[in-house]
Amino acid sequence: MKQLIYFIRKEFYHVLRDTRTLIILFGMPIAQIVIFGFALTNEVKDSRIVILDLAKDETSRAIIDEISVSRYFDLTGYLNSNDEIERTFREGKTRMVIVFPPQLQYELSHNKSSTIQLIADATDPNVANTLVSYASTIIMDFQRNTTGLSFPLDIKTEIRMLYNPQLKGSYSFVPGVMALVLMLVGAMMTSISIVREKELGTMEVILVSPIIPFRVIIAKMIPYLVLSMINVISILSLSYFVLDVPIVGNLFLLLVECFLFTLTALALGLFISSVSDTQQTAMLISLMALFLPTVMFSGFMFPIENMPVPLQLLSNLIPAKWFFYIVRDVMIMGTGFDQVWKETVILIIMLIVLILVSIKKFKVRLA
Amino acid sequence: MHKSPIVVDGISKSYPVGKEKVNAVTNISFIVNPGEIFGLIGPDGAGKTSLFRILTTLLIPDNGNAYVEGFNTVNDYHEIRKIVGYMPGRFSLYQDLSVEENLSFFATLFNTSLEENYDLVKDIYNQIEPFKKRRAGKLSGGMKQKLALCCALIHRPHVLFLDEPTTGVDAVSRTEFWTLLRKLQDQSITMMVSTPYMDEASLCDRVALIQNGNILDIDTPKEITNKFENPLWAFRSDQMYKLLLDLQQMDNVIACYPFGQHHHVVLHQDQDVPEILDQLKAKGQTNLKAEPGIVTIEDCFMQQMRK
Numbered sequence: 001m002k003q004l005i006y007f008i009r010k011e012f013y014h015v016l017r018d019t020r021t022l023i024i025l026f027g028m029p030i031a032q033i034v035i036f037g038f039a040l041t042n043e044v045k046d047s048r049i050v051i052l053d054l055a056k057d058e059t060s061r062a063i064i065d066e067i068s069v070s071r072y073f074d075l076t077g078y079l080n081s082n083d084e085i086e087r088t089f090r091e092g093k094t095r096m097v098i099v100f101p102p103q104l105q106y107e108l109s110h111n112k113s114s115t116i117q118l119i120a121d122a123t124d125p126n127v128a129n130t131l132v133s134y135a136s137t138i139i140m141d142f143q144r145n146t147t148g149l150s151f152p153l154d155i156k157t158e159i160r161m162l163y164n165p166q167l168k169g170s171y172s173f174v175p176g177v178m179a180l181v182l183m184l185v186g187a188m189m190t191s192i193s194i195v196r197e198k199e200l201g202t203m204e205v206i207l208v209s210p211i212i213p214f215r216v217i218i219a220k221m222i223p224y225l226v227l228s229m230i231n232v233i234s235i236l237s238l239s240y241f242v243l244d245v246p247i248v249g250n251l252f253l254l255l256v257e258c259f260l261f262t263l264t265a266l267a268l269g270l271f272i273s274s275v276s277d278t279q280q281t282a283m284l285i286s287l288m289a290l291f292l293p294t295v296m297f298s299g300f301m302f303p304i305e306n307m308p309v310p311l312q313l314l315s316n317l318i319p320a321k322w323f324f325y326i327v328r329d330v331m332i333m334g335t336g337f338d339q340v341w342k343e344t345v346i347l348i349i350m351l352i353v354l355i356l357v358s359i360k361k362f363k364v365r366l367a
Numbered sequence: 368m369h370k371s372p373i374v375v376d377g378i379s380k381s382y383p384v385g386k387e388k389v390n391a392v393t394n395i396s397f398i399v400n401p402g403e404i405f406g407l408i409g410p411d412g413a414g415k416t417s418l419f420r421i422l423t424t425l426l427i428p429d430n431g432n433a434y435v436e437g438f439n440t441v442n443d444y445h446e447i448r449k450i451v452g453y454m455p456g457r458f459s460l461y462q463d464l465s466v467e468e469n470l471s472f473f474a475t476l477f478n479t480s481l482e483e484n485y486d487l488v489k490d491i492y493n494q495i496e497p498f499k500k501r502r503a504g505k506l507s508g509g510m511k512q513k514l515a516l517c518c519a520l521i522h523r524p525h526v527l528f529l530d531e532p533t534t535g536v537d538a539v540s541r542t543e544f545w546t547l548l549r550k551l552q553d554q555s556i557t558m559m560v561s562t563p564y565m566d567e568a569s570l571c572d573r574v575a576l577i578q579n580g581n582i583l584d585i586d587t588p589k590e591i592t593n594k595f596e597n598p599l600w601a602f603r604s605d606q607m608y609k610l611l612l613d614l615q616q617m618d619n620v621i622a623c624y625p626f627g628q629h630h631h632v633v634l635h636q637d638q639d640v641p642e643i644l645d646q647l648k649a650k651g652q653t654n655l656k657a658e659p660g661i662v663t664i665e666d667c668f669m670q671q672m673r674k
Contacts, residue, residue: 006475010464017463201459205518208423208453209476210445364444366425 003211007219014193015223025189029181029231030238036173037243045072047131049096050088052079055104063116063142067098072134089121096120096131174239175327176300179320181235182228182258183294186265187272188286190224194273195282204366213362221266228262229255248334257330257340260347261323267354268319274361294320322346370437372526372557373399373422377431380417391417393580394431399559399573404548406571406588407561408664414580415561416456419530422559423453436525449477452524454515456531456561462504466495466514469503470521477522484523487554491517491547509540516547520556527551529560533567545570565665576668583671592662595670597621599660600640601629604652613650617643622673631660633670 015021049067053060068075076094079085088094099117101107107114118135120128197203206216232255239245247254268290276282295301297315304315315321322343329335337344378395381388392414399405407415420426422433424444433440435447460469470492474480485492491513498506503514512532519527529548533541545567548558560571568574569588576583576591584591602623604610611630614623620643621633634640640657647655660666 003475003478006472010461010468010472013464013468014461200462201455201457202461204420204423204425204455205453205459205473206476207425208448208451209473210449210478211476365427366420 004215004219007211007215008222011193011219011223015189015227021189025185025227026231026234028184029177029235032177032181033174033235033238033243036177037239046074047072047095047127048076048093049073049098049131049135050077050079050094051075052082052085052097052099054102055100057105059105059108060100063100063139066138066142067135070134070138072131085119089119094121095127096135098135173300174235174243174245175324175331176295176298178232178235178258178327179261179298179300179323180291180294181231182262182323183265183268183290183320184286185228185231186224186262187269187290188283189227190220190266190269191272191276191282191286192279193224194220194270195276195279198277199279207364207366213364214359217270217359217362220270221263224266224269225259225262228265229259232258232262245332247331249330250336253337254327254330257323257326257344257347260344260351261319261326264319264323264347264351264354267351267358270358271354271361274358274363293318297321298324300324319347319350370401371398371434372401372436373397373405373559374434375418375422375431376433378418378421378428378433379430380414380421380426380428390580392421392428395577395580395582396431397575397582397585399557402552402555402557403572404552404558404560404570406568406574407559407577408563408565408568408574408668409561409577410563412579413577415577416530417580418577419453419455419528419559419561423451423528424448450525452519452522452527454519454527454529454532456534460503460511460515460518463502465500465502466506467499469514469518473518474521479522481521484521487523487551488517488520490550491520494543507540508536509543512536512540512544513547516544520551524556527556527558529558531561531563533562533564541567565663565668568664574664576664576671578668578672583674584667588664591664591667595662595667597636597670598634598638599662599666600632600634600657601626601660602632602655602657603629604647604656605654606652609650610647610652610655613647613652614643617646619643622669624669626660626663626665629660631666632657633666 015025051064051067053064064075067073079088079097082099085097085099088097097119099119101114101116104114104116116139118132120132122128194203197206236247236254240247269286272282272285272289276285293315297304297311297318298320299315304312304321307315326340326343326347329340375395375397378392379390380392381390383389395414395418407418409415417426421428422435422440424440424447427441436450438444438446440447461472464472470481474483481488481492495506495510495513495517498510503511506514516529516532519529533544536544541564548560549570551558560567562568568591571588573585573587574591575585584594586594602610602614607625607630611623611625614620614630614632619635619638621635623630623632625631634643644655644657
């Protein structure tokens, strides 16, 4: 027991004394959450727009008020004539110009119809689309709220906006990032830490000692298990407090499932370490065999249902896929264990197989 | 059961290099007696490390058997790992752990503690104790080796395997290191030491000269030098490089190679040295001096290699 405790303490020293490891270990989850949460979102916030209000009447002012309080738009100014529109775009001062026709209120009350023009900078088509659809929605809302008036506006409304008016897209990336981070930290760090001992030659000394392989493996796993759980907690709190992603389901169940997945990742790391001789190999295998499949096949970026059947079958071998389902169900949808037991059993089987194979493959000699 | 601490019986080991197999060790046999310092002398790539790894149970030989304290290195590897100390060629300690932490880690690896065997390592530990809080990576080469020795000794091994412990260490530290090994002999620990430095051979009780996986000779250092058959002379002059070339061209010279401030010259039996000196003077050598050379292990090694 004392032997094991010393071994574990030694592993902690390695981690805590290596700045690079520390940065990867704790910087990566935070960076991932921040990148996925803020940068990699297709939602548009605070886009600069300008308005050309040729009507200057009650209706136009009411719509402008609605638009300017919206968090999607940052109303930076007004134009006076049509001639200024192109110049403003060229100078990059705006992403969209909203043009109200001169006779807006008159046309609405007499012809029951009018057209508000939305001119968007389509160099980035996605942003342009989004902006246009945001603005359309606001105008439609205004129309709906103004009783007695009906003015069909000549603006197309995107359906996407109807079910995704808020941040809903960002919910699914939290389980995804969690799977990614735990996989990388667990598998890559453990495999590297074991292979480093091979590279430095310290493994030779450890092998020529009475310590049994199982203890070496356990001692290597425990520190990374602890650190991974710290990561789980930091990811969960970041998403809960900063990104406003709710934790609907049972927190305890969620943590237990994370624990299970971390163990699976660590076991995978052990397996990788048994097949690689240098730290580079271990890192490459971890990246190629874990990072990409986790991103591709866990379902958080690309829907698995759309893949060809062979790839769909392949995705079943990726632990991250099952973990992603579990976290999504428990955390976002708030289901209980009865809904995720199948995925849990699959992860447990993967874990047991990996551990057994790693112990079997652990070399008691050099070659 | 074998009584000798180390018995090597017809060991061969080869490694695949591409499609071919390269022999690291070829049919080697020797016995190490209890309590002796056995030196394995040979250049890099001679097969020393392979032999160490076979004896420390890290490699399985292709052929032959090896025993440490009577235990077979393949079948009883578990027993051997309890009773041997091993210091691999590379500095195999944790650079990011302090001296103290390294020691206590290796102690617990063998289920012991620094206190338990303090008397055994105290001579060495005293030298590194002032730096016990320092990270191993920040120690000087000599200090690292002492720490590694300390770690290898911490569980009071019966047999100590030291693979090139003095490679890359300064001359003073080397001498100190050997003094420490000599002291360990009083504790009746059998030691097998390898070194590429021929001058360290004389510090061993017995040595094996090894080259290309073959053992050239095994004997006490004194006997090995006594076996040197030909007259050995040490030459020097003002133009040492020209002297070397001139001597190598002469028919009556078997071999000539630089040795310290002289050139060692191996001659055929009953060669007349004054005659050689005259020939050299004729070639324009000035300030020429020749004296009988003292035969060292290196000379013997060179002779063995010529055979």
